[in-house]
Amino acid sequence: MEKTRLVFAGHDLKFASLIINHLEKTNKFEIRLDHWSGHNTHDEQKSIECLNWADVIICEWGLGNAVWYSQRKLPHQKLIVRMHRQELDTVYPTQFINENINVFIAISPFIYEEFYRIFKLPRDKTRMIYNVLDASKLDKPKINAKYNLGIIGIAPKMKRLDLALDLLEKLWMTDHNYKLFVKGKKPEEYPWLWRKDTEREYYEELYLRIERAPWKSAVIFDGFGEIDEWLQKIGFVLSTSDFESFHLAPSEGMASGAIPLILKWDGSETIYKEEYLYDDIDAFANRIIEINKMESSSALRKEVKEYARHQFDIKQIGKQWEELIDELLESK
Missing domain, CATH: 3.40.50.2000 (Glycogen Phosphorylase B;)
Structure with missing residues (x-):
């Protein structure tokens, strides 16, 4: 079976490392990392290569990375943006092309509500999945x-x-x-x-x-x-x-x-x-x-x-991520 091509993009992937490792172990995904050097700085050629290759893109943090990918996502691709708290103090969420983002992930119920209150991120696209540990x-x-x-x-x-x-x-x-x-x-x-x-x-x-x-x-x-x-x-x-x-x-x-x-x-x-x-x-x-x-x-x-x-634990949270990606891939 052909593996789903998955890109994780962001300046700091430490909170996503367990999720990345879990998804790799399922043998369902081929994964590439697009490491950004800052909130809004990156190797654009590398990002373009990742964009053209991916089936699913996951932006870790909703910063300049999410703005860039939401502006360029291709019609057949799925885009997930995982939000923490830092983004609340930035203007980046106002620059998202929301119609090109399939799912926003909030890491707690309170953060879910805050992103709706401040930026009116669409509730029908927002999910809550806790942070993860081993x-x-x-x-x-x-x-x-x-x-x-x-x-x-x-x-x-x-x-x-x-x-x-x-x-x-x-x-x-x-x-x-x-x-x-x-x-x-x-x-x-x-x-x-x-x-x-x-x-x-x-x-x-x-x-x-x-x-x-x-x-x-x-x-x-x-x-x-x-x-x-x-x-x-x-x-x-x-x-x-x-x-x-x-x-x-x-x-x-x-x-x-x-x-x-x-x-x-x-x-x-x-x-x-x-x-x-x-x-x-x-x-x-x-x-x-x-x-x-x-x-x-x-x-x-x-x-x-x-x-x-x-x-x-990653066994519980990782399963939620798998189910989310499967659901997106099955949708039109």
């Missing part, structure tokens, strides 16, 4: 994780590292065993961010706070890289952001058996259970102390693993 890869035995907090990604400042430090300080004052492990690039490793005075000054103040704190040695910056082994030492995964579109980090932690603590942001309740959402850092601290007083937290950890596997 639950089996993340499910590894915990190692001395009881007192270890983890936060994945601390840039830009809306990720609110300051609140994670507040939490550590509260807990450390009750028990010096508590530690905060920070996963991901440091803010100074993002040149675009470090050039912004408000961002740089925010982190410089936090670094000074850590340096002067009695709990200085309890903050560990672990750098960028794979997180499956890193999560083995994490007992509690934090989401302290002011806002998010989905925030994959707590769900990845959950898949490992880490207890999620998520500060409520608009739409968080459409992705995560109410019992994982909190109003403030004091509530975080009280819950962590409560759990660590339990004789065993294994039942709680099993519960969050099952939730992550059921809601976000």
Whole structure:
């Protein structure tokens, strides 16, 4: 049987990598990647080659890539645009040729509604499919994780590292065993961010706070890289952001058996259970102390693993993508 020719196009394909791998393994698709160098910059000759070759085009992010492909899509082709949150702060969705886009994917119910509210993207073309993780890869035995907090990604400042430090300080004052492990690039490793005075000054103040704190040695910056082994030492995964579109980090932690603590942001309740959402850092601290007083937290950890596997695992989400593409190919 002839394989469907599928192009993924975008400047950042990391959130789509599991979907790409899943579709490749079905042996139903031949896949090419059109890597863009920025939101609106690319090798146009490469994009033209991909356009002329493809049966189905998937634009990861609705930015300049989606504008370009929606302006050029051929009549026999199907075009899918997957939207996150970043696009809400751009003009790109106003430049789409909507009649040439077959499906818009929103990664959460709240984002679905926001794209309709702001850009009036057609509801009859919009689907909601959650972000995705590999639950089996993340499910590894915990190692001395009881007192270890983890936060994945601390840039830009809306990720609110300051609140994670507040939490550590509260807990450390009750028990010096508590530690905060920070996963991901440091803010100074993002040149675009470090050039912004408000961002740089925010982190410089936090670094000074850590340096002067009695709990200085309890903050560990672990750098960028794979997180499956890193999560083995994490007992509690934090989401302290002011806002998010989905925030994959707590769900990845959950898949490992880490207890999620998520500060409520608009739409968080459409992705995560109410019992994982909190109003403030004091509530975080009280819950962590409560759990660590339990004789065993294994039942709680099993519960969050099952939730992550059921809601976000590639086996479930990948099947939804397969069904969507099959449906499009069967339609006229």
